Amino acid sequence: MSLRAIVYVRDPPSLEILNQLLLPHETVYESVTTVQQGYEQINRMKVRGAPAIGIVAALTLAIDLQLKLQTFNKNPNALDSDTLNMLNSPLLLGNFIRDSLDHLNQSRPTAVNLFRTSDILWEVTSSGIKKNLGTKQIIETLVDTAVQMMNDDLIDNNNIGKYGAEFILRNGDKRICVVTHCNTGSLATSGYGTALGIIRHLHTHGNLLHAYYTETRPYNQGSRLTSYELLHDKIPSTLICDSMVSALLSSHFSFKKIDHKITAIIVGADRVAKNGDTANKIGTYQLAITAKYHNVMFIVAAPSTSIDLKIKNGRDIVIEERSEDEVVFVNGLIKQDEIEKYQIRKVRVPPEGVKVWNPSFDVTPAELITAIVTEKGVVEKEKDGKEFDLEKFLMSQN
Numbered sequence: 001m002s003l004r005a006i007v008y009v010r011d012p013p014s015l016e017i018l019n020q021l022l023l024p025h026e027t028v029y030e031s032v033t034t035v036q037q038g039y040e041q042i043n044r045m046k047v048r049g050a051p052a053i054g055i056v057a058a059l060t061l062a063i064d065l066q067l068k069l070q071t072f073n074k075n076p077n078a079l080d081s082d083t084l085n086m087l088n089s090p091l092l093l094g095n096f097i098r099d100s101l102d103h104l105n106q107s108r109p110t111a112v113n114l115f116r117t118s119d120i121l122w123e124v125t126s127s128g129i130k131k132n133l134g135t136k137q138i139i140e141t142l143v144d145t146a147v148q149m150m151n152d153d154l155i156d157n158n159n160i161g162k163y164g165a166e167f168i169l170r171n172g173d174k175r176i177c178v179v180t181h182c183n184t185g186s187l188a189t190s191g192y193g194t195a196l197g198i199i200r201h202l203h204t205h206g207n208l209l210h211a212y213y214t215e216t217r218p219y220n221q222g223s224r225l226t227s228y229e230l231l232h233d234k235i236p237s238t239l240i241c242d243s244m245v246s247a248l249l250s251s252h253f254s255f256k257k258i259d260h261k262i263t264a265i266i267v268g269a270d271r272v273a274k275n276g277d278t279a280n281k282i283g284t285y286q287l288a289i290t291a292k293y294h295n296v297m298f299i300v301a302a303p304s305t306s307i308d309l310k311i312k313n314g315r316d317i318v319i320e321e322r323s324e325d326e327v328v329f330v331n332g333l334i335k336q337d338e339i340e341k342y343q344i345r346k347v348r349v350p351p352e353g354v355k356v357w358n359p360s361f362d363v364t365p366a367e368l369i370t371a372i373v374t375e376k377g378v379v380e381k382e383k384d385g386k387e388f389d390l391e392k393f394l395m396s397q398n
């Protein structure tokens, strides 16, 4: 059974999120019952990865409303007057949903999946209000939509895995080594993963010789999370530091213990602009540059929900800057009570007083990307083109 970052049960309603800050040392699921708790899960990176944060935002709002409705049905006196009024008025319910989505949208700025989720949930809410649906029906439609998003993501990832693996094998050997960055697996999605989904597919079909994956500083999504998934699934793999990728790709180095002819670097995406410029975990851009220099395929794997046609190119993508604690400490995001409870060590590396810059993502220009793999198929550039036409691609798939 593969790892699950998000465990949602519709009836009786419950939502549990795996606290990824504690991985790989502790496996702790935390119950989420309110919009504010969901916001904190995303903002603190207890759950992370573009598809996963969109899904958690949707399920967070769903569970909050389901639990309010449950109390309304069983013991309305337990609710405060604002909640009672809201559950009796579609317009007030609409206001609560709008405010909740606006709040969830503030949790992280770069991954477009969060904003897309909000747009879709607002669309179903406002259309319910226009159709004069009652509050119970509006809530049920919203819950249906959130659950559908979670289920669709799993199906999409399986297709990404298949299309991506077929594309890379068409252009390379039959047993290959690949490199990946950050964590794009079950922990970052509803399951299976995007870039890691391609690696899973290659492995299951006997086409993977070896996967190399970066630590992914500053917060080590590679060494903490991708390690965890690859070991769990017994996929042959080796951890490297972010600074070792060019050496791995270079034929000047002769490594004794490892097979290092790399066919492709495969990464995920937080937002892909209309022309294919791609925001992903910091460090992705330098991987694309070294891939180009070494004539290695550079593949972006992302569901079409990560494509933002409203953004013409990468210059307009908002890049999140995060706390310097991620850079200066090991385990810098873990709070004091969790440190004590789980006996985790938080260690300062540089001296006090250093200046720190911590952008969480960078933008890889389309020019450096060989192909973008989506659940609808693989997008390539026109011959000699420097950009992708993602609008044309998506239109042709509808």
Ligand SMILES: CSC[C@@H](O)[C@@H](O)C(=O)COP(=O)(O)O
Pocket (backbone or CB within 6 Å): 048, 049, 050, 051, 111, 181, 182, 183, 184, 185, 188, 189, 193, 194, 195, 221, 267, 268, 269, 270, 280, 281, 282, 360
């Ligand atoms: C399928 S996950 C794709 C991306 O979201 C992933 O590569 C990434 O950059 C995640 O960053 P994170 O800061 O861990 O949310």
